[in-house]
Amino acid sequence: MSQLAEFLATNQNKNVEELKELLRIPSISAQSEHKEDVQTAASWIADKLKNIGMEHVEVIQTEGHPIIYADWLHQENAPTVLVYGHYDVQPVDPVHLWETPPFEPTIRDEKIFARGATDDKGQLFLHIKAVESLLKSEGKLPVNVKFCIEGEEEIGSPHLPAYLTDNKEKLSCDVVVISDSDMWDKGVPAITYSLRGLCALEVSLHTANTDLHSGSYGGGVQNANHLLVQLLSSLHDTNGKVNVAHFYDDVVELTEFEKEQMKALGLDEEKVKESLGLTDLTGGEKDYSYAERISSRPTLEINGMWGGFQGEGTKTVIPNEAHAKITCRLVNNQQPKKIQELIKKHLEEFAPKGCTIKVSLQDTGNPFLTPIDSPMIQKAAEAYQNVYGKSPVYKREGGSIPIVSDFNQALNVPVVLMGFGLPGENLHAPNEHFHLENFNKGILTICSFFELIKK
Structure with missing residues (x-):
């Protein structure tokens, strides 16, 4: 010894x-x-x-x-x-x-x-x-x-x-x-x-100057929750790809050696599904493996949404504001502040008629x-x-x-x-x-x- x-x-x-x-x-x-x-x-x-x-x-x-x-x-x-x-x-x-x-x-x-x-x-x-x-x-x-x-x-x-x-x-x-x-x-x-790196944003969407009675105004004025859902839906396409212009411009694809190393890890997807109580692992970009999606691909996630009445029981209002928190996991070569600005621009351009939005840029990490x-x-x-x-x-x-x-x-x-x-x-x-x-x-x-x- x-x-x-x-x-x-x-x-x-x-x-x-x-x-x-x-x-x-x-x-x-x-x-x-x-x-x-x-x-x-x-x-x-x-x-x-x-x-x-x-x-x-x-x-x-x-x-x-x-x-x-x-x-x-x-x-x-x-x-x-x-x-x-x-x-x-x-x-x-x-x-x-x-x-x-x-x-x-x-x-x-x-x-x-x-x-x-x-x-x-x-x-x-x-x-x-x-x-x-x-x-x-x-x-x-x-x-x-x-x-x-x-x-x-x-x-x-x-x-x-x-x-x-x-x-x-x-x-x-x-x-x-x-x-x-x-x-x-x-x-x-x-x-x-x-x-992976990180960037965070928060978006607030506003319509009328107050919450409104759904009996008096329902069907005639915009609902902030509906508009926010519509706006957030524009961030991804049907294949799970982030739909923000230039989001992927700086992403470098894995080398063949890296792909081989990733396969060699032998990640058991069935075990992952079982441990999480899921029936499938279909989040993110459909053209990449699960192992790639959780490690070498960038993401855009909606982490939280709120607006309107959330208490016990029913309150028939049309909310005049709604909010969401967004974070991205970013891969080598992507610049967090650049990605924040791209997402902000997208949200402003795709904001539905009848509302105003405010996007605040928050934490970043390379x-x-x-x-x-x-x-x-x-x-x-x-x-x-x-x-x-x-x-x-x-x-x-x-x-x-x-x-x-x-x-x-x-x-x-x-x-x-x-x-x-x-x-x-x-x-x-x-x-x-x-x-x-x-x-x-x-x-x-x-x-x-x-x-x-x-x-």
Whole structure:
């Protein structure tokens, strides 16, 4: 057994107990009553980084929650790795669905249950433990390491992009490594090489200057709900394609290699239908497979609609206003702000007679893609192979982590997403957990990656 493996085996229980300490802190960034708890979590991580031997540790205050920086820079001829993670967590509602309290970490069936266990305290902690294990077992790191850890990821990272832009030299590195994603399955590692971007809009439609009595005016005046349904129906054609002019202009089709990789994942559509209680999976563009539609194709979704009377019983009114929320998942090369403007233009042009509309542009996040044949991606794949005995699969993630693109653009270096969570670990949901099998293996994989890229 190597010194590193022996050190990890000896300290396994201690490492898990330390993770429990971090998980006990209710660092919910979205709720003002937990502002001090978020600060406590930042201080806890900063102290831990100092204790393991990291240097220049800072807790940087923002107008929101703190950013933590630390570094170890003693390998002159080796590359520098910047590790990103976040210590804030999602709210815990509905509490009654938790089998054990969300901030009292509990181990059941070789899993640790707590809010933040997999998203992202558990996965972030792997990197802290990897650095500690190497420093204590070997006295040094094979590469230079920097940490940039935030407390606002769950509320959209409002202050980190400016920090990245203002501190390019301080954060300069050869690769950014992030563990805030998942593996394909138990024992099957995965590298996420693409994330979809995001943009959001809200449309409000108005007709008369007040709600009207349907007996007095029905059949004679426009109904805001009817007009909004008509307008929203114009956004897609009968094959599920987005019907907004120029929406697809910048979309890059998958390469044949990528299509082969996607097929190799063996996504079981029947299992998906069964798990969701559906009879078919026919959403989106009909000319693409289900796997492509949920990962490599852009979407436009109506997330919410409201207008008119919604209380108990009946109220015979003709509503004078109706509203809808829209979001798009965007793929590499699409520009969120450009897409927002295209949709806004479409809604204004297709607005039915007899109404006025107002379209407000809301959040955006850029898509991200790293080529599969990138040297850093291949070193990460080799590290997974060394520890799990299996090459990772390559997958496109349908969701969005906008800060990934921010790192890529601000620092102009590759970003490697090395996830150690598993599907079904209930991130953002009650009974969130993290499989302890991937706790030690994750630490070893990160250490292997550091060793491999020093060459």
